[in-house]
Amino acid sequence: MLDELRQVEEEARSSLRVVQSGENLEIWRRRYLGKNGALTEMLRSVGDLPKDERPAFGRAANEAKRGLEEAFQRRADELERQDTERELRGGSVDVTLPGRPIGPGHLHITTQTLRQIYAIFADMGFQVYEAPEVETDELNFGLLNMPPDHPARDMWDTFWVEEGVVMRTHTSPGQIRAMREYCPEPIRVILPGKCYRYEQVSARSEHQFYQVEGLAVGHDIRMTDLIGTLTEFARRFYGGVGRLRMRGSYFPFTEPSIEADIECILCEGLGCRVCKNSGWLEIAGAGMVHPVVLENGGYDPTEWSGFAFGTGVERPAMLKHGIDDIRLFYGNDLRFLRQF
């Protein structure tokens, strides 16, 4: 029986060497290793052997089977490799075909909006002034007239980097930096950049978003200059705006403080979901620079005055383009981003 086994194994190995196609390989597999294959039959016949010969034969037959299975797999791999090489050589794959095109990207809607804002303010003589995103507690709050424990700090709570260092909650600390750099010259700057807040994320609010701050410092700067500047901005940014309104408000770093609203551009003041049926949309917080802040920037408030405002970037873009969820901006969904 053992001799017969060796003979079958030898025959299987030599016939495997001449198999040249997947089809013939399958025929070979069935002939030797299949359910009724030669080797399977031999294994089945172990029971017919005398008891003392069974263990040795069983071991040998199992080894032979394993060996042939491995040889089968090697041959299958070889044939596949040969097929691929033949295809490549035979030209069934045209390697000269152009690749799939990757279209050019374009600017993110936030960047586009920022650039529109820069252009409008550039025409009014405002330069861009960059300030850091990581700020000291003193600049983000203290020098803006919010000493420790000032209740207004709660409204602008943020992420703390370490004791006394925060991710800025607004672009307003840049006011102090610009004043300290330019003092005693007059100033007309906008300060764009990313802000961070400890904020419940919703359709209107993100915990990271952009703002553009505006600051003008000079002699005889008045509230009417602020209103004129914001009106011109709204007219240019939203295009042919109807009415603008100023409401009294409160910011610790401006006095007096206002909120500027425009008549809702979606419903033209009639009331809709976006303007929460009020007919008005908030565009900026603003006011006359507080004397303490002017002083902290190095200017004498008895001689100098100034106005400041802060607007978001995503929210104005939402209004302009009818986007109803701020989370779409940074969700990385190309179906959204490609629309702008």
Ligand code: FA5
């Ligand atoms: C401020 O941050 C003040 N620093 C603005 C200011 C500057 C007032 C100078 C006076 C003088 P406020 O928290 O309201 O104010 O934010 C200003 C704008 O930032 C909002 O109108 C809104 O457009 C945008 N904004 C605020 N929080 C978020 C948020 N979580 N997600 C998206 N945009 C936001």
